[in-house]
Amino acid sequence: MLIESKQLACKIEHATLLSDISFTVAQGDYLSIVGPNGSGKSTLIRCLMGILQPSAGELILKGQPLHSYPRRALARQISYVPQAVQTQSMAFTVLDFVRMARYAYHHPFSEWQPSDEAAVQQALEITHTTDFSCRQCNTLSGGELQRVMIASALAQQSPLMLLDEPTTFLDPHHQVAVHQLLQTLNQQHGMTIIEVTHDINHASQHSQHILALHQGQMMWHGQASEFMEAQRLYDLYQQDFIFVRHPQTGRLLALADES
């Protein structure tokens, strides 16, 4: 088991943000976390990143409590892609920014190694960002920047990648590009992925497992293929859905019913 959550709870100033969250993620798994706004998805990601301390329960990473890892050691296990970054604070070239992700493998006096450069080049190649690796990050489009963020997370060479709504601000074309990239990472490179998303169709089609959060509690956890169910989606989002079958894959797709 790569990561295991045991009755995890998180409180900030008497407000309970998460309670009794238990799940496991195996090596090579692709877990989508879904749920309405304010359901605790981002809190859970922040707990998994070790930014927030659980108020009860614990997270076990490779058999050891997550909070017992020093920061650098944790960064070698878990990487993170945020929803969006402030581009004006990114006055670095793509190459420099991706190189910065090798921080966890260095100390103030250590030299840049060939293995570092190899990891950076590989990350750029996988994400198809080599072509603009000399451009400034703050001149990139949203889609390009998100690929650079993923490249940077990849250069960390950690087995687990956390993504917080990585496609929210992207147009359909770039959404598909990021989805395909995550798919490739998961299936061809064995990367374990935990992704927070609002796109339930993407979650049910591309991920292996889904964890549905509702008001800080775990509402459902299981195989992604079994997720699409009218009552479940209504309970989760308080919204009716219409279901259609994908003409090619035959999988169920849900459309929010606006009538």
Place this chain on the structure above:
Amino acid sequence: MSRQHWCLLLISLGSLLILLLSPFAGLQGIDQEIRHTILHDIRIPRTLFAFIAGCGLALCGMVFQAMFHNPLATPFTLGVASGASLGAALSVFLGISFSFLGITGASLFAFAGALVAICLVYGISHLRYGFSTETLLLTGVAASFFFSSLILLIQYLSNVADAFQIIRWLMGSLTIVGYQEIWQLLPFVLITAAIILLLGRELNLLSVGDDIALSRGVPVKTVRYILFFTTSMCVGAIVALCGPIGFVGMMVPHICRLLIGHDHRWLIPTTLMFGGGFLILCDTLARLVIAPTELPVGVITTMLGGPFFLWLLIRHRRPQA
């Protein structure tokens, strides 16, 4: 050699040239013997002092701007300078005129004021929200206003002579005689510069964002503690010895960023050299413009740095996408 190598090399050479030439400026037509005394006892120590103070102010400003993701941050943003100024104003108001180990009462009071400000800002921001950048910034600005109002109160209650002395102190000055102040200031700036030089990679990641820095392995809180305390002590020492000289700490890092980019591994040495050279240049002009009377150096730093910065900003303006 890359553009960054050249920039750093030229700025360093320029600063060293200013450092070497400045003591001789304005010495023409003075008797040989007096000239020797002026040069050795006044000019050389003063130039060295300006260099060290300029290095310290510029570096601390750079750190604060990166740490708070705020281009308007200065070394004085966190209330350290106001605390020190309050200490100095109090010492003038109370008529204190002792000195301890060669440090004047005003400087000691100012340094004590800086320490009080550091503890207060740290204590309040730590108490409730656990030392986040936002609370730190807000607490610092609030403390700064509070101390400033106390200084105004002291000025109001003082007699004219004391009030004038306080105003002169608040303008900042590099008037020193002998090498004592240099030995007092040097350890603070040296230690701060060494620590900041070692934290270049951390500063790069912090300038992108706290969450990114954390996820890349930077122990953000620890780094922030270290930076907060070292830079605050350094600013406290500088302000205690030469008053709050404005603008260097805010503008020099920006000018260096425009010249050399945002990578702190280059930015730190560039800012260090530029800050030192810039403050000497301003001080030399302050001495010469209406010689034999001197202008407060803070006036020159702003008058010289402001237009230069605006010129750079316009020159570097990129076409909007």
